[in-house]
Amino acid sequence: MFEFIRTHKRFLQFVLLILILPSFVFFGVQGYSRFMEGDQALARIDKAKVTQQELDNAMRQRVDQMRQQFGSQIEARLIDTPEARKAMLDQLIDQQVVTAEIRSNWMVVSDAYLRDTIAAIPAVQKDGKFDLEMYQRALASQGLSEQGFEARLRNDIASARVAEALSSSSIVPQTVLEKLARQAEQPISYREQLFRAADFASKVAVNDEALKRYYDANLKQFEQPERLKAEYVVLDLPTVSKMVEVKPEDVRAFYDKNQDRFKSEEQRKASHILVKADKGTAADEQAKAKTRAEALLAQVKANPASFAKIARESSQDEGSAPSGGDLGFFGRGAMVKPFEDAVFAMKEGEISTVVQSDFGFHIIQLTGLKPSAVRSFDEVRAEIESEQRKNLAAKKYAELAESFTNTVFEQSDSFKPVVEKMKLPVSTADGITRDRLNQPSRPGDVLSARVIESLFSADSIKNRRNTEAIEVAPNTLVSARVVDYQAARTPPLEEIKPAVQARLVAQESARLAREAGAARLQALQKSPAEVAGLGEVRSVSRATAQNVPPQVVSAIARTSAGTLPAAVGVDVPGLGYGIYLVTAVGEAPALSDERRASLASALQRVTGELESRGLLADLRQQHKVKVLKTDFTKQDESAAGASKPAEKK
Template sequence: MFDLIRNHRRWMQFVLLLLILPSFVFVGIQGYSSFMEGDKSLAKVAGEAVTQQEFDAASRNRLDQLRGMMGAQFDSQAFDTPAMRQAVLDEIINTRLISAEATKNHFSASDDQLRATIQAIPAVQEDGKFSNARYRDALAAQGMTPVMFEAQLRRDLALQQVLGPVAQSTMMPDAVMDRLVAAATERRSIQTLRVAAADYRAKVSVSDDEVKAYYEANRARFEVPERVDAQYVVLDQGASTSGIAVSEDDIKSYYEQNKGRYGQEEQRRASHILITVDSGASESAREEARKKAQSLADQAKAPKADFARLARENSQDPGSAAKGGDLDWFGRGMMVKPFEDAAFALKDGEVSGVVATDYGFHVIKLTGIRPAVVKPLAEVRAQIVEEIKQQQAARRFAEAAEQFTNLVYEQSDTLEPAAQKFGLKIQEAQGVTRSGLQGNDVLGNPKVAQALFSDEVLREKRNSGVIELGPNRLAAVRVVKHVPASVQPLADVSSGIRAQLTQDKALDLARAAGEERLKALQAKDSSQGFGAVVTVARNAPQGVAPALLNAVMKAPAGKLPAFVGTIAGDDYVIARISKVEAAPKPDAAAIAGEKSMMERRWAQAEQLAVLQTLREKYKVTISPEGTALTTAAPAAER
């Protein structure tokens, strides 16, 4: 039974990241512009508004996660797209829908489910076992208490009951899988003939009027976005750690106060025999099970009794019965409380009486004790010194942050006093847009870019408020120069427009010539001008352009040779299909891997269908502001 608790949690694995990236977090520090403009309703779910503030906070969270993953390669402008904004809004709406459905159906997570999920989190394990000390330390590092975290986790487990069963029940029929494998692996032998647009450029002329007309019709493409030159200073905890001395008395006192963290709690090993009882069983059935457990307890306590044999022959816990009832080592908090209390009250080798839990009746034999072990001070001294320094630095940083904030606010026309006070360098950057500055970890931060373009900073040339970049890292910025958005003059872009129009016209001529050649080939076969034969498949394109490969694999193969043509890159390409054959069937392992992947995709599709049904059920509406937000062009194109 307890082995089942440990192992039965596949569908819950998503929660293992909760200590690092807590899910469904939409309430952040209020953006400056949101504060100035008020909360706009972007959508409504069951009559409740999704505000601009929620959207901004969720967008910042997503960008911060991407920045953390991509580092210096991160470009916020690349993610300022209608698709990304739509994804963020959909995420907020979907979370609201799932929460509403879970609440309506009274979904909840049991204590055992919560306990099993927490114990499976790698970050709180030591040597593969749950560590209560690590658990509390990990939560403290995230600014959370066990009560806070467990309430959030219990809620997320309840929410998973809305979509979890959909994913668990998804199964790909073998017949469908066979057809998909056949389609993906079917091989076609082709030759290609390329009608190059470059061969027609000499025949193309582009007039000045055409260049001007294109410029006027596409002015947005030539717009240079609004930008500023900025100054900024950064205060981090590193400025607070220098010069910290730790006394020997402080080290000893800290060690005594935190001994529990520098060792291993007492652990016990036990075997058990379980006689299960359904929660809805009658009183007579429960009494019969209890009597059976009592009989086994009496046998197990007899001299020279073979407890392992009794467990193998009688225990109804499928996870441990075959192992003679062995449950391996465990500490406090890893078993249900009645079982734990009984196990920790036994002496080594002693057999308990009948112990009742929600799962039935147990007979427990204690098979080992590992006493609590505390590491000596000498072994953890360096760790303690570093922890004390970090604590003192955090206190210093809190004091410095308050002074930094006051200086930036009180002398709002310059960053110089704050920089001098803390020995900081005033840094400068040019060309910062509303999407931030690519490659700059400060000015690339969406919160910083938002502050730079607020009225107080942009128009009145005042310092921004202090902005939290991350834990123990603050920044303040100011605008030195503002350059409004403008459209590049025609003279500066005319050569590029002329080249583009020339290419477009040349490609049109190549397409016309290619389509004429294709008709002739479809009427009368010829391999003249075609390249060498190449065998392609959907899962083996051999470098063939996707557009051409798609046309080749979709072409009717009843009569060969067959011909298809399409634009591929800057040319028109004709393919001559001379042979179609089924590939050898992949081995069972490869098919199993593909089937698993397809089942995951199918599950995602079914979950999306459920969410769409919930949208109708809870009457989701998107406001004009929400539509405008998710369809606006990227800042770089505006």
């Protein structure tokens, strides 16, 4: 089979690029559906197509996955962007191309293998075994038919087999590997002279005319985005919990009715000596182990004070033997039943007879008792009060949420009605810009992207009305209103003169540093031996360049070893202009087996991906792919709402 793969390498490598199996995990396979045939086609592949509904489902799944990873507060708009939709459409097209190619060629998955694969999915197992009812119920919850899901899964398995077989049989050319390793590990010796822009600031002459010219030529740099000041009110559980009263008599009544909840179970402390004889041990070995245990029991009975010493010397329980067999305190259910039954039938200080369990033969000494007891009311009062406050707050929040929502909407000219009605504080935020729409919400930040978006709506800005109540987190509602608004503007020069001057000085300082550096570079290139002003010799390689700017590493690494010493000049962002005299290129150290394997793996991934991109482009032509929509900046209502959670009324 591998010979076939090697022969057809270009045909097969395309599967390395496509992520075939993210949807192999059972749940979240909405992308498998082929329903809604009347949906607008976004792309056509031979006789197949990718529909708007399929793209919406895929984006919904992506949003759900991100929220599972990073929390439910993450805004869908940060994930479901026009660029993300275009990338997702490309991925769906590539999946269709792979499907078409495999179906028209050679890969077949047997029914038996398909059954085994489905049966191994944990989501459709009950007590570790495949459950048909769970399988059918799971498919129904995703709107899938058995036939449709199994056909797509069969295709994915075939694709995965190709990818796995190809990647496991691929060979990285040794000469290429060695050359790349040498280039990455080769030590390069150099000396540096840095012309810092800050050192030239005092030489920059600035007058009003120069400032005006710079300001007029760079107006875009000084634009200030629109910004607003807002007030907002928050209804959340911590706020509501301050509104509820927990009655002392209710706390006491709860305690009296729930004694079992505050009851600690009896615990016992024991030590043991173990002679191992597992359940599957042969009968004669079992007999020998028991005889050995009985001999140890006789020693312990003769001198009970020696129990710990004998346990340390003779117990075969590696965990407890070093501590004299001490197992600490434990309750019922912590130990195997024969052991537990023996311990809970003993008196403190008593030594058991030989007790057999699945692990072998035990000699047990009961060394301590903690009788069952009910924690006092004073011990648990605060715990009960806290729980009751949470329960009352949750109930009251449910009652107030609807009132809060209605009040801020129906009396939208002011927060006064909702503040007086619910005794809520009014908070203020200033300097809010649209930039926050593209930033993820931070934990505890109630001004989420949805709130900011509502504040910047035309109605909020023009009429200064309350926004609707927006759920920014579980059990957290926010309404905001614009207090002051400033449109985008470019301040006059007089207003921002210090900032303009600072930028002009920085620009001119960098120019002077570059000119001085260029002159030094020219002189050094003519006379490499004139090293005055250059620093001590340093060494760097592509693989060990963490503390060297990448622009510098790239420039000195491109220097030819046959023309040394050689000087290069580099703009160093944020610092100035650097002169670098490369003096030597050393031999790369010998590759360790671990490093060679790591490089080979990385090279295989890179080359496979690059070749796969070309192959996918070829296959798109073969299967007559036609993309019907490429601009997702303006989405339909249905598409735009694909990943937007339903708003609560």
